[in-house]
Amino acid sequence: MTETAPGRRGPKRSEQSRSAILAAAFEVTAEVGYRALTVEGIALRAGVGKQTVYRWWPSKADVLLEALAVRADVEVSVDDRGSYRVELEEFCRDSFALLSVPGVAAALRGLMAEAQLGPDFGTRFRSGFLQRRRAALAEVLRRAHERGDAPHVAPDELVTDLVFGAIWYRLLATDRPLSETDVSALCDLLGAAPAAP
Amino acid sequence: MTETAPGRRGPKRSEQSRSAILAAAFEVTAEVGYRALTVEGIALRAGVGKQTVYRWWPSKADVLLEALAVRADVEVSVDDRGSYRVELEEFCRDSFALLSVPGVAAALRGLMAEAQLGPDFGTRFRSGFLQRRRAALAEVLRRAHERGDAPHVAPDELVTDLVFGAIWYRLLATDRPLSETDVSALCDLLGAAPAAP
Numbered sequence: 001m002t003e004t005a006p007g008r009r010g011p012k013r014s015e016q017s018r019s020a021i022l023a024a025a026f027e028v029t030a031e032v033g034y035r036a037l038t039v040e041g042i043a044l045r046a047g048v049g050k051q052t053v054y055r056w057w058p059s060k061a062d063v064l065l066e067a068l069a070v071r072a073d074v075e076v077s078v079d080d081r082g083s084y085r086v087e088l089e090e091f092c093r094d095s096f097a098l099l100s101v102p103g104v105a106a107a108l109r110g111l112m113a114e115a116q117l118g119p120d121f122g123t124r125f126r127s128g129f130l131q132r133r134r135a136a137l138a139e140v141l142r143r144a145h146e147r148g149d150a151p152h153v154a155p156d157e158l159v160t161d162l163v164f165g166a167i168w169y170r171l172l173a174t175d176r177p178l179s180e181t182d183v184s185a186l187c188d189l190l191g192a193a194p195a196a197p
Numbered sequence: 198m199t200e201t202a203p204g205r206r207g208p209k210r211s212e213q214s215r216s217a218i219l220a221a222a223f224e225v226t227a228e229v230g231y232r233a234l235t236v237e238g239i240a241l242r243a244g245v246g247k248q249t250v251y252r253w254w255p256s257k258a259d260v261l262l263e264a265l266a267v268r269a270d271v272e273v274s275v276d277d278r279g280s281y282r283v284e285l286e287e288f289c290r291d292s293f294a295l296l297s298v299p300g301v302a303a304a305l306r307g308l309m310a311e312a313q314l315g316p317d318f319g320t321r322f323r324s325g326f327l328q329r330r331r332a333a334l335a336e337v338l339r340r341a342h343e344r345g346d347a348p349h350v351a352p353d354e355l356v357t358d359l360v361f362g363a364i365w366y367r368l369l370a371t372d373r374p375l376s377e378t379d380v381s382a383l384c385d386l387l388g389a390a391p392a393a394p
Contacts (some may be wrong), residue, residue, distance in 0.1 A: 109313040
């Protein structure tokens with residue numbers, strides 16, 4: 001029997017090829033945009049064959065999905081800082097900072113578009129990325145409830161919708177990136193008292 | 198010289214054909230979805246020739262854009278109710294109600310996707326729909342400032358981003374429609390004191 005990782009299409013992947021493919025996906029997106037991105041272009045940049053990409057991912061969108069999920073897990077902190085306000089602000093700042101990594105904003109816009117147009121990819125994008133980001137913020141909220149320093153300004157689900165809603169709406173509907181001032185105002189609104197100096 | 202309405206491609210449109218085309222665009226979208234919608238399908242349903250549609254709109258997305266803009270102007274109230282809280286809640290409720298009109302949610306998802314993939318349509322969607330919706334909410338906020346009953350919980354721009362962010366994020370990223378409870382919680386959070394009975 002062929003050895004397969006859970007949820008993967010093909011045999012166990014070489015970690016080196018995987019990393020090269022995920023990095024290449026961002027690089028090529030940054031250079032040519034989402035529409036002009038192709039599996040061929042990713043493979044060429046990563047120094048692997050096209051079939052190596054297709055063995056593990058069904059489409060260019062799925063390569064970017066995994067690249068984004070991994071990157072967000074690494075770069076958006078959900079570490080315990082002892083304060084809801086500090087953690088919420090860090091979560092928002094890290095999330096917005098991620099958008100300025102070359103290729104990331106274009107990839108997110110492209111994947112959200114694909115998710116609307118193709119229901120199968122939409123399901124994968126929700127479970128593999130959107131739900132995963134919600135789960136990360138839920139961890140911050142869960143710890144705040146345990147600690148007792150999350151002021152109840154709205155149900156957790158709505159707080160989560162507002163944080164991600166602001167990020168996504170700014171990205172998809174406007175040319176204005178979220179600023180430091182916006183992050184502070186959002187965290188003030190969500191009811192977290194300023195952290196002690 | 199041919200008589201043209203501002204921003205239109207062709208000569209003055211027959212109001213009857215225009216209404217039939219806009220109504221047909223929603224109907225067909227509700228039946229077959231955004232991807233399977235075609236200009237031919239819209240024309241057939243509206244009882245006009247395909248060239249009549251193309252004379253006035255460059256694509257199926259542009260027909261839906263105008264249909265959505267007109268519908269939102271009509272159905273989302275920005276009337277003076279004498280209270281920011283009442284007007285904000287009415288604005289949100291009307292906006293969410295619009296999403297349950299057959300074809301509207303699918304049309305919005307399709308157009309936001311097109312806007313990400315095609316920069317030209319993206320520009321038209323922002324100015325013709327997204328900015329127009331922001332302007333409607335800005336009217337409610339402007340009146341509240343004049344009246345003096347808008348509590349300052351966040352800058353107007355951010356309040357606007359949060360209202361539309363919640364609507365769009367729920368639509369694009371989740372299967373959960375905004376409920377009455379969500380609308381109340383959102384309006385509570387945005388700082389409006391409950392209206393006097």
